[in-house]
Amino acid sequence: MRWIVCVLVVGMATRPAAAGPRGKDIVIEVPGERTLNNKLAIGGVAGAGLLVGALGLYFNLDARSAADELSSQLFTGKAWTADKEALDDRAHRSSVRAGIAYGIGGALIAGAIAALVITEPKSERSVIRTGPAPAITPVQGGALLGGAWSF
Amino acid sequence: MRALVLGALAACSPHIASGAYLCGPEQSCPEGQLCNGPDNVCVGESVAQVFDCTEDFPDPFNDDTPATGTTFNGLQCVSGVTQAFGCLTIDDNGDWYQFDTPAGCTTVGVDVIVTFPIAFEPIALQLSTDGGPPEVADTACRNPPNEELGDDARCFATALAPGHHYAIGVVHSGSADCSHRCANNRYTLKLQLVTP
Numbered sequence: 001m002r003w004i005v006c007v008l009v010v011g012m013a014t015r016p017a018a019a020g021p022r023g024k025d026i027v028i029e030v031p032g033e034r035t036l037n038n039k040l041a042i043g044g045v046a047g048a049g050l051l052v053g054a055l056g057l058y059f060n061l062d063a064r065s066a067a068d069e070l071s072s073q074l075f076t077g078k079a080w081t082a083d084k085e086a087l088d089d090r091a092h093r094s095s096v097r098a099g100i101a102y103g104i105g106g107a108l109i110a111g112a113i114a115a116l117v118i119t120e121p122k123s124e125r126s127v128i129r130t131g132p133a134p135a136i137t138p139v140q141g142g143a144l145l146g147g148a149w150s151f
Numbered sequence: 152m153r154a155l156v157l158g159a160l161a162a163c164s165p166h167i168a169s170g171a172y173l174c175g176p177e178q179s180c181p182e183g184q185l186c187n188g189p190d191n192v193c194v195g196e197s198v199a200q201v202f203d204c205t206e207d208f209p210d211p212f213n214d215d216t217p218a219t220g221t222t223f224n225g226l227q228c229v230s231g232v233t234q235a236f237g238c239l240t241i242d243d244n245g246d247w248y249q250f251d252t253p254a255g256c257t258t259v260g261v262d263v264i265v266t267f268p269i270a271f272e273p274i275a276l277q278l279s280t281d282g283g284p285p286e287v288a289d290t291a292c293r294n295p296p297n298e299e300l301g302d303d304a305r306c307f308a309t310a311l312a313p314g315h316h317y318a319i320g321v322v323h324s325g326s327a328d329c330s331h332r333c334a335n336n337r338y339t340l341k342l343q344l345v346t347p
Contacts, residue, residue, distance in 0.1 A: 063163030070165035070181075072172075079269060079301035080175035080193055088165060088181065095163040 026128035032121025042115050049108030056101030063094035169195040173301035174270035177329045186333075191270035191301065202271065204238030208337035211237060211246055217279035217318035220247025223342060228256035228313075230344040237321060239274065241334045245322035247279075248340065254314030260347030263307040263319055263340070265289070269298060271336040272328035276307045277320035285320050310347040 066087050078084075137144040167181045172193045178186035180193035187194045188202030204210045214220045223233045237246045252259045267274045276289035289305035296302040311317060321338060328334040 060163060067163050067165040071167060073166070073168040074171065075192075076171050077173070077301075078299050079173040080180050081269075081298055082175070082179075083299075084172070084181075085175070085179060091163060091165055098163065 028126045028128065030124045030126050032123050034119070034121055038119055042112050042119070045108055045115065046112035049105045049110075049112060051105075052101050052108060053105030056098045056105055059094045059098035059101060063091050063098055066091035066094065167193075169193070169198070174268070175301075176269050177327050178270050178333050186270055191268045202240075202333065202335050204240065204337065208236050208238040210240055210243065214246050214248075215244050217247050217249065217285060217320065218282060220249045220318050220320070223248055223250040226250050226253065226344050228253050228259050228344060229346055232341050232343045235340045235342075236338070237340065238337045239321060239323065239335060241331070245277070245320045247318050247320045248342065249316065249318045250342070250344075251316050252311050252313050252344065256313040258310065258347055259313050260308065260310045260345050261317070261319075262343045262345050263288075264292060264304055265306075265321055265338050265340045266296060266302055266304040267336045267338040268301055269303045270301070271333045273303060273324040273326060274305060274336055274338050275322050275324040276305055277322055278307070278309075279318040279320065281316050282318075285318075285322075288319070308347075311344075 070084060070087055070091065135144075135146050137146070165181070167184070169184060170192055172181060172184075174180055174186035174191045174193055178191075180186050183196065184193040185196050185199035186192075187199050189200055189205055211221055221235065223235075226233070233250075235248060239246060252261075263276060265274050265276055275287065277285035278288040279285045288307045288309070290307065292304045292306035295304050307319070319340070319342065321340060323334060
């Protein structure tokens with residue numbers, strides 16, 4: 001007899017919970033994560049771009065140094081010798097190299113930025129479904145508190 | 152990106168004004184400039200003139216042989232420096248300068264230096280003794296002028312016999328003459344009799 005009463009109590013306790021009002025669902029935005037390979041590839045391209053750009057800067061400074069040595073708006077009293085011709089050639093050669101290095105370096109950095117945008121991982125929306133709202137059911141000698149959630 | 156590259160290139164090119172440099176060997180000049188003939192200065196292409204003998208460096212008339220050259224008179228056993236300014240044109244075989252060594256000298260020698268711009272054909276020196284055939288005489292100078300300053304020189308120093316007639320010829324070297332386009336030059340000749 002006591003056992004049956006217990007069953008009834010449980011039965012009475014669970015019924016209101018199953019039929020109770022549902023709670024609000026919880027929606028979470030889970031940001032996508034880049035893979036290690038993606039990070040390495042983009043970082044590598046950007047790094048190479050910076051390196052080539054730095055090389056361009058080196059050639060730029062070299063060209064400017066040579067150009068400054070030759071540039072003059074006044075009579076220098078000096079002849080245009082083979083040494084100066086070589087210096088002039090160096091200025092032009094380094095200028096061209098600087099231009100090429102800047103171009104390649106810039107393209108690599110632009111490519112890295114484009115890849116960063118294009119390969120941006122999509123974020124996922126995750127919903128946490130809540131069960132019935134907590135229900136308190138008085139029972140003999142106390143009360144039952146119940147609730148359920150699903151993910 | 153193109154603007155960046157062009158900007159970088161422009162900033163690295165030398166800016167050389169017309170008239171900033173003397174002409175280098177064989178009339179070499181910075182890009183966009185030409186050697187101005189009358190003063191061997193690199194100038195803009197539009198203002199460059201062909202080579203010309205100037206008032207300071209005249210082309211002596213009828214001095215193309217040892218016997219008809221300009222005469223340096225009154226040289227002593229040890230003389231002061233006799234200086235001549237001349238101009239050797241493309242159609243001129245040579246400019247000659249005659250002198251006699253005094254008969255009373257125990258020993259006598261001659262020091263000759265000819266200085267000329269590196270822009271045009273280098274000058275050579277020849278020596279004729281008592282109307283004989285000219286012989287190549289010049290050598291590199293011990294203290295040549297700095298090429299950076301636009302001049303070069305050839306020298307000649309030798310012992311001579313007292314009481315004889317000599318002639319020094321300023322002639323074409325036949326080298327570095329821009330394929331015969333700059334086979335001309337102005338020069339300064341200095342001659343001095345010395346005790347060898």
